[in-house]
Amino acid sequence: MSYYARASGWHPPALHPPYKTSVKRSPSFAPVTMPQTPSELTGPAFGHSLLGPLDNDLIRNFGAEPAIGPRIVVFGRVQDEDGRPVPEALVEIWQANASGRYRHAKEGYIGAIDPNFGGCGRTITDEEGRYEFRTIQPGAYPWPNGPNDWRPAHIHFSIFGRAFAQRLITQMYFEGDPMIWRCPIVSSIPSREAVEGLIARWDPEATLPMDARAFRFDITLRGRRRTMFEGRP
Amino acid sequence: MRFRESASQTAGPYVHIGCTPNFCGIGRVYVEDLGGRMITGDAKGQRITILGSVVDGAGMALRDAMVEIWQADAAGLYASPEETRGAADPHFTGFGRRAGDYETGEWVFETIRPGPVPGPGGRMQAPHVTFWIVARGINLGLHTRMYFPEDELSADPVLSRIEHRSRIPTLVAKAEGPGAYRFDIRLQGPEETIFFEC
Ligand SMILES: [Fe+3]
Numbered sequence: 212m213s214y215y216a217r218a219s220g221w222h223p224p225a226l227h228p229p230y231k232t233s234v235k236r237s238p239s240f241a242p243v244t245m246p247q248t249p250s251e252l253t254g255p256a257f258g259h260s261l262l263g264p265l266d267n268d269l270i271r272n273f274g275a276e277p278a279i280g281p282r283i284v285v286f287g288r289v290q291d292e293d294g295r296p297v298p299e300a301l302v303e304i305w306q307a308n309a310s311g312r313y314r315h316a317k318e319g320y321i322g323a324i325d326p327n328f329g330g331c332g333r334t335i336t337d338e339e340g341r342y343e344f345r346t347i348q349p350g351a352y353p354w355p356n357g358p359n360d361w362r363p364a365h366i367h368f369s370i371f372g373r374a375f376a377q378r379l380i381t382q383m384y385f386e387g388d389p390m391i392w393r394c395p396i397v398s399s400i401p402s403r404e405a406v407e408g409l410i411a412r413w414d415p416e417a418t419l420p421m422d423a424r425a426f427r428f429d430i431t432l433r434g435r436r437r438t439m440f441e442g443r444p
Numbered sequence: 445m446r447f448r449e450s451a452s453q454t455a456g457p458y459v460h461i462g463c464t465p466n467f468c469g470i471g472r473v474y475v476e477d478l479g480g481r482m483i484t485g486d487a488k489g490q491r492i493t494i495l496g497s498v499v500d501g502a503g504m505a506l507r508d509a510m511v512e513i514w515q516a517d518a519a520g521l522y523a524s525p526e527e528t529r530g531a532a533d534p535h536f537t538g539f540g541r542r543a544g545d546y547e548t549g550e551w552v553f554e555t556i557r558p559g560p561v562p563g564p565g566g567r568m569q570a571p572h573v574t575f576w577i578v579a580r581g582i583n584l585g586l587h588t589r590m591y592f593p594e595d596e597l598s599a600d601p602v603l604s605r606i607e608h609r610s611r612i613p614t615l616v617a618k619a620e621g622p623g624a625y626r627f628d629i630r631l632q633g634p635e636e637t638i639f640f641e642c
């Protein structure tokens with residue numbers, strides 16, 4: 212069994228000069244190709260017992276009162292490149308609040324802190340690979356890069372699949388946001404098709420009446436080929 | 445393949461909010477940070493410490509990196525449902541996660557010395573620890589390995605495939621006292637660490 216090789220030119224290159232921090236933090240050598248061994252074909256597993264009851268509810272998991280801002284549900288499926296669900300995947304998210312402000316000692320933006328919003332959440336996918344968060348729609352925020360660069364509204368995602376070879380961190384954007392196409396971090400991704408895959412879609416069917424709009428965001432991890440002697444999934 | 449892998453994006457400067465919230469002062473949400481304790485009981489094997497930092501092309505230690513490690517137990521088994529060779533030590537998780545110190549960028553893992561793990565064709569690999577590094581300015585998580593300075597490395601099936609032999613020392617930790625190893629990861633420069641794709 213082995214994971215499909217990552218296609219060259221699909222992920223962002225290490226060096227993307229419009230994203231200035233990448234200039235001094237990008238390796239100059241191309242990565243060395245190595246075989247997949249048990250070290251890459253295994254990975255840590257996190258059981259549901261890890262989770263507290265509000266870990267996936269960023270509206271309520273930090274403060275005494277609900278967080279301020281547009282209430283949303285972010286949900287979807289973690290699957291592999293063959294469309295097979297990835298159950299028991301740990302999904303961790305972090306984000307700015309509705310004002311575009313992160314709760315962090317090094318954050319200097321004037322956007323208001325929300326005393327009831329911490330900005331982190333986590334969950335583990337079910338047997339069909341599904342996950343769900345309740346949160347606040349994050350605000351856009353400015354960042355020191357070009358003279359006037361702003362990040363489109365986004366949620367950061369960290370995903371553990373079955374194997375360390377599938378480890379992935381990415382960001383989710385919101386359908387219809389014109390700022391996506393002017394962001395130097397988004398533009399590190401070479402193809403429009405790959406960017407489109409990071410844009411969550413508003414789902415009117417899943418939207419909760421008088422409560423929260425729902426956005427669907429499916430995540431795809433590396434798929435794997437099996438030898439003919441292994442069982443069916 | 446019917447779907448394409450979701451494209452990577454940088455973890456950004458605030459990865460700690462999501463991945464080590466207790467470390468960055470968001471202490472009311474999770475009981476403890478994930479990967480904070482690798483030894484959870486009477487684990488077999490030699491206790492060791494691995495410390496280091498991630499250094500950029502200007503020689504500055506990154507102060508916003510997150511480093512994850514994944515390793516076998518003392519018998520060379522992984523604590524993973526994907527492990528097919530036997531049951532790993534129940535008192536050792538094999539998974540560690542650290543944020544660099546806000547001032548110095550240094551991180552420290554308290555772990556055990558891993559046993560050897562088979563590689564391609566059943567040839568044994570020298571004991572090693574897998575590292576994965578993300579930070580602001582890193583667009584795709586960087587995968588590397590740490591080997592131990594006192595081990596015989598010439599027969600390792602992964603290292604033996606590396607064309608630029610002079611770069612191999614970038615994967616070998618430096619002994620720093622009894623049971624302590626320093627592994628600095630250099631993103632650029634003459635001693636740029638070897639990073640892998642697999
Ligand atoms: Fe962000």
